[in-house]
Amino acid sequence: MTRLLIVDDSALVRRLLGDLFTAAGDFEVAFARDGLEALARLREFNPDVITLDVHMPHMDGLSCLDQIMVEQPRPVVMVSSLTEAGAEVTLEAMSLGAVDFIQKPDGAISLKMDRLGPDLVEKVRTAAGARLRRSHRLAERVRRQANGLSAEALVARKSRARLVNDAVSREEATPPADRPVAEKQVLPGVVLIGCSTGGPPALDAVLQGLPADFPWPVLVAQHMPATFTGPLARRLDGLCAVSVQEVARPMVLAPGTVYIGKGDADLILGQRPAGLVALPAPAKAEYRWHPSVDRLVDSALGHVDARRLIGVLMTGMGYDGAEAMTRLRQGGGRTIAEAEETAVVWGMPGELVRMGGADMVAPVDEISGRLLRMVAGR
CATH class of the missing domain: 3.40.50.180 (Methylesterase CheB, C-terminal domain)
Structure with a gap:
C-alpha cells in the first residue's frame, strides 16, 4: 500500500480526496489540516507521497514544502487552483522540490470529482514512485558564466x-x-x-x-x-x-x-x-x-x-x-x-x-x- 498524507485546511476537500484515494484500493490515507500538523504527521505516519495545499493557516504550503525537502525529502504533489496566481505559486513550489501539481477542487466539488478523479489518482500514483533529484535546486548549479x-x-x-x-x-x-x-x-x-x-x-x-x-x-x-x-x-x-x-x-x-x-x-x-x-x-x-x-x-x-x-x-x-x-x-x-x-x-x-x-x-x-x-x- 502507498501511504498518502493529504494536507488541506478544508474538511470537505480532505473528505473528498480521502474517499477518492481510499476507493482506489492501493492507498493508506492520513490527514493534516495545516503545515505544522503536516510536519508532525510526517514523522509519525512516514508517508510515501504528500498532497499539499498552498493556502493554509499557521504554516502555508510553500513554507511546509521547503521544510519537508530540507528535513525529510519525499514526493510532494501541490494542490493548485488553475489561475495565473495559482500558477506562480505552483511554479515556485516546483522550484523548491515539488514533483507535480493537481487541480484544487472548487465550486460544486463533489460533481467535479468524477471528472477529475482518474487524473488525480494517476498523478499521485506516479509521484509516489518519482525519483527526487540528486541535488536540490539543481538549476542553480548550472548557471553559465x-x-x-x-x-x-x-x-x-x-x-x-x-x-x-x-x-x-x-x-x-x-x-x-x-x-x-x-x-x-x-x-x-x-x-x-x-x-x-x-x-x-x-x-x-x-x-x-x-x-x-x-x-x-x-x-x-x-x-x-x-x-x-x-x-x-x-x-x-x-x-x-x-x-x-x-x-x-x-x-x-x-x-x-x-x-x-x-x-x-x-x-x-x-x-x-x-x-x-x-x-x-x-x-x-x-x-x-x-x-x-x-x-x-x-x-x-x-x-x-x-x-x-x-x-x-x-x-x-x-x-x-x-x-x-x-x-x-x-x-x-x-x-x-x-x-x-x-x-x-x-x-x-x-x-x-x-x-x-x-x-x-x-x-x-x-x-x-x-x-x-x-x-x-x-
Missing part, C-alpha cells in the same frame, strides 16, 4: 527578439496586397524539447545553461494547463540568458530564443514568407497530452530536414514524443534522452531509449553542454 553579456546587452538582445515577433504579428494582420516583402530568416537548425512531470525544474537546468547568443531557436512542449505556460515562460525569461516567450500567436523563429507552447493547445512549426514560424494550434483529440511533443516534432519534420533538428526528451510519465523523435533520428537528426538517474519520472525519455531513438542519454545537468557541442558541429 560563458555568455559574457552585460545585463544591458542581454535586455537589448531580448528586446530585438520581441521586435521581430511584433513585426510578424503586424504582417499577419495586414492584407497580403499591402504587405512589404519580408526578409527571410535562415536558421542553421532548430532544437525541440519535450517534457511533462518534473519538467519545469528540468527546463530551468537546461535553459540556464544556454548563452544569449545560442545560434538555434528552441521550441518546448511542456504538458501544462493554459494558465500555467505564460507564468512559466516569464519565470524562465527572468532566469535565462536566452529570451523565453509563450507562443500565443504566430512567431517567427529567431536564434537565442525559446518558444514555450501554450497549455491545453499544441505547438507546431510552420512556414511563412519571413521564415519558420512557431504557431499555437487547437489540441487534437488523437494526441493524449498537450502541448503534444509528437505533434511538435512531426510538424518540424514536415518543414525542416531532419539533419537540422535536435530532439530532447526529458522527464515525464507516458510516451509522448518517443515515436516522433525516433523518426527524427531515423531521418538523420540527433536526439538526447534524459538519463534515468536525474529524471523525476523516466517514462517519456525511457520509452525513447527502448525504441532505439536516442543518440545519447545524459543527466539533465549535462544536456545544455551536449546541445552546445552539437550546434557547434562537435
